[in-house]
Amino acid sequence: xxxxxxxxxxxxxxxxxxxxxxxxxxxxxxxxxxxxxxxxxxxxxxxxxxxxxxxxxxxxxxxxxxxxxxxxxxxxxxxxxxxxxxxxxxxxxxxxxxxxxxxxxxxxxxxxxxxxxxxxxxxxxxxxxxxxxxxxxxxxxxxxxxxxxxxxxxxxxxxxxxxxxxxxxxxxxxxxxxxxxxxxxxxxxxxxxxxxxxxxxxxxxxxxxxxxxxxxxxxx
Numbered sequence: 001x002x003x004x005x006x007x008x009x010x011x012x013x014x015x016x017x018x019x020x021x022x023x024x025x026x027x028x029x030x031x032x033x034x035x036x037x038x039x040x041x042x043x044x045x046x047x048x049x050x051x052x053x054x055x056x057x058x059x060x061x062x063x064x065x066x067x068x069x070x071x072x073x074x075x076x077x078x079x080x081x082x083x084x085x086x087x088x089x090x091x092x093x094x095x096x097x098x099x100x101x102x103x104x105x106x107x108x109x110x111x112x113x114x115x116x117x118x119x120x121x122x123x124x125x126x127x128x129x130x131x132x133x134x135x136x137x138x139x140x141x142x143x144x145x146x147x148x149x150x151x152x153x154x155x156x157x158x159x160x161x162x163x164x165x166x167x168x169x170x171x172x173x174x175x176x177x178x179x180x181x182x183x184x185x186x187x188x189x190x191x192x193x194x195x196x197x198x199x200x201x202x203x204x205x206x207x208x209x210x211x212x213x214x215x216x217x218x219x220x
Contacts, residue, residue, distance in 0.1 A: 017061035018089070022046060023054045027077070027086050030064060031205045032137065032176055033144020034076040083205055104178070111184045111199045119202070119212055122172065123149070132165060133200075134173040136186040145204045147174065148215040155182045158189055170196045177203030 001007065018024055025044050029035060035043070041051035055075055058064045063082050067074050077083055093100045125131045126149045133150040135142045142152040153161060155175075165171065171190055175182035183199040190197035208214050 013061050014063070014085075017057050017063055020054065020057075022050070023058055024086075026051070026054055026058065027063065027082070028176070030075060030077050031083055031086060032141040032203075034074050035140070036072050036074050038072070039140070040075065084209075087205065087209060107179055107181075110181070111178075111187075111201065117172065117198075117200050117202075119207065119210060122200075123212070126150075129169070131170045131172055134165075134171055134186065135175075136173050136182045137175050141176075141204075143217055145208075145214045145216055147204065147207055148213055150174070153186075155186050158186055162190075162193055162195075165190075165195065167195055170198070172198060172200050174200040174202055174204075177201070177206055 018027070022044065026040055029040055029043055037052055037055060038048060040046075040055070041048045044051060046054070055064060055066070059066055059075075063078055064075050065078050067076075094104055122131065122133070126133050133147055135146050135150045135152050136155045136158065138154050139152055142150075146152070153165075171187075173183040173186045173190070175186075178201045180203065187197045187199045202210075204214055
């Protein structure tokens with residue numbers, strides 16, 4: 001087909017929609033669960049008007065959907081295919097771009113993980129009461145989806161709720177995936193106070209991608 005074929009033009013709409021660091025950042029946030037425009041703007045460090053404009057572009061490319069309730073508009077990923085597309089895009093960048101590989105190494109150094117965590121073994125140890133898994137993301141992200149059995153303890157609340165955590169158990173903290181700084185920061189605080197803690201590379205989307213269960217709603 002010729003380069004100006006309508007198929008290429010339409011597929012290019014997806015490429016144009018994600019050709020923005022800000023829009024990729026918004027997609028990454030929406031992988032954690034639905035959010036209002038106001039919450040997305042605050043978390044992404046954007047003005048409300050700027051966030052709204054970027055979300056409009058993503059919506060026109062059918063990558064996100066919006067629902068209005070009263071005066072608030074809530075956005076979510078259009079479907080699981082968008083989640084898979086984002087993960088594949090990031091993986092391609094990690095394999096092809098030296099700059100991304102350098103960023104990945106810097107995050108790995110910050111996490112200080114000595115070895116990968118066996119996900120299924122972690123679940124068994126958690127059920128046996130041998131380890132505490134902490135979800136240190138904001139509460140609304142935990143409600144949208146979390147590792148079954150994980151305790152919701154947002155990073156901002158960690159200092160004042162440390163005494164609720166048993167010191168006799170190992171603690172594994174997770175957040176939004178391998179490029180999220182919340183879990184490493186939580187582990188640094190925990191270790192400073194004498195807890196045996198380590199971060200996990202996985203976020204909920206990586207956990208789900210490996211075919212493992214994800215719970216929704218409040219913890220029992």
